[in-house]
Amino acid sequence: MSGRAQDAIVFCDFDATFWDHREPDRTVADIERLDLLIKAWPGRLLFGWVTGSSVAGALDLVRGAGLDFLPDFVSGDLGTDLRFREAGALVADRQWRHRLGTSGFTHRSVAEIVATFEAARGIRLVPQQPEFPAFKCGYYLPPEGADAANHLVELAAGKGVAVNLNRCNPDAGDPPGFFDVDFVPVGTGKAETVTYVLAGLDRATESFGFGDSGNDLAMLHNVDFPWLVANATEEAKRAGFPVTHRSCLGGVLDVLEGSLAREEETP
Structure with a gap:
């Protein structure tokens, strides 16, 4: 310093x-x-x-x-x-x-991305809470979905939605082996x-x-x-x-x- x-x-x-x-x-x-x-x-x-x-x-x-x-x-x-x-x-x-508020992010857009992914890949994303806050929708992706994760990023492109993906840390109370998938506004x-x-x-x-x-x-x-x-x-x-x-x-x-x-x- x-x-x-x-x-x-x-x-x-x-x-x-x-x-x-x-x-x-x-x-x-x-x-x-x-x-x-x-x-x-x-x-x-x-x-x-x-x-x-x-x-x-x-x-x-x-x-x-x-x-x-x-x-x-x-x-x-x-x-x-x-x-x-x-x-x-x-x-x-x-x-x-x-x-x-001006990002274009909506819960509806996220729901459409998730539904399209689940239908195409046969992998269910598990909501992390019963009700999402205004500008963040968090899901768990099971271990078998790791190879398909980039598909979520492709589906979100152009919708004002950014996708954050990372492996869960059980020390934070998350399920072992799963991945955090968070949808937030671009920027x-x-x-x-x-x-x-x-x-x-x-x-x-x-x-x-x-x-x-x-x-x-x-x-x-x-x-x-x-x-x-x-x-x-x-x-x-x-x-x-x-x-x-x-x-x-x-x-x-x-x-x-x-x-x-x-x-x-x-x-």
């Missing part, structure tokens, strides 16, 4: 990166350490989640553990629900919301929201990114210091990003605390 008062921003995936579903008690202790780290940073340290989960779902886990931690921003539902902290609340970004997603947030900063800021699965890789390409946590999927690790020694938020803290220590040693 450069300079004793360097600002920094952290883009952190939530499930199996920030939040350890296997050991939530450890996550609680690590969040308390994170609070201390944010206060100790010599410049301004912004911390946010960039997640495929809903904003409400992530906040419910944190509040359910008795914590009042509130990130500076959240890019939820795979970058389709971007909010910034204002006066103790997370407020939707109007400009980003306008981008989504949105984890990487795009990172670029958008960085462009809106009012001064020079070094950026960190942390993830655990294939849908984090594009995001990590857009930051200064990209990392995968130790429990990342083998698919993600093949991308060649550095890997933390510990899993989940413990690994994130090791990297950030190490960066802080090096900054304090800078003459």
Whole structure:
């Protein structure tokens, strides 16, 4: 890092990166350490989640553990629900919301893509939730559908719909061997929201990114210091990003605390 008062921003995936579903008690202790780290940073340290989960779902886990931690921003539902902290609340970004609304994305278009795929391939896509949010439709693709996945991308072309495909991480509560298939508006997603947030900063800021699965890789390409946590999927690790020694938020803290220590040693 450069300079004793360097600002920094952290883009952190939530499930199996920030939040350890296997050991939530450890996550609680690590969040308390994170609070201390944010206060100790010599410049301004912004911390946010960039997640495929809903904003409400992530906040419910944190509040359910008795914590009042509130990130500076959240890019939820795979970058389709971007909010910034204002006066103790997370407020939707109007400009980003306008981008989504003019994309041409509709649930009907996604349903037609899915129906066409299932009829042509004989493979059923399993909805990940009973009701989809406005700008994200998530499905599970069974292992036998891996070779047919690119057909979904072809079917979505020209419909204002982007398709995000990656192997599930069971540590995040997903079924082993399956694939995440997320349909979102063209021009949105984890990487795009990172670029958008960085462009809106009012001064020079070094950026960190942390993830655990294939849908984090594009995001990590857009930051200064990209990392995968130790429990990342083998698919993600093949991308060649550095890997933390510990899993989940413990690994994130090791990297950030190490960066802080090096900054304090800078003459």
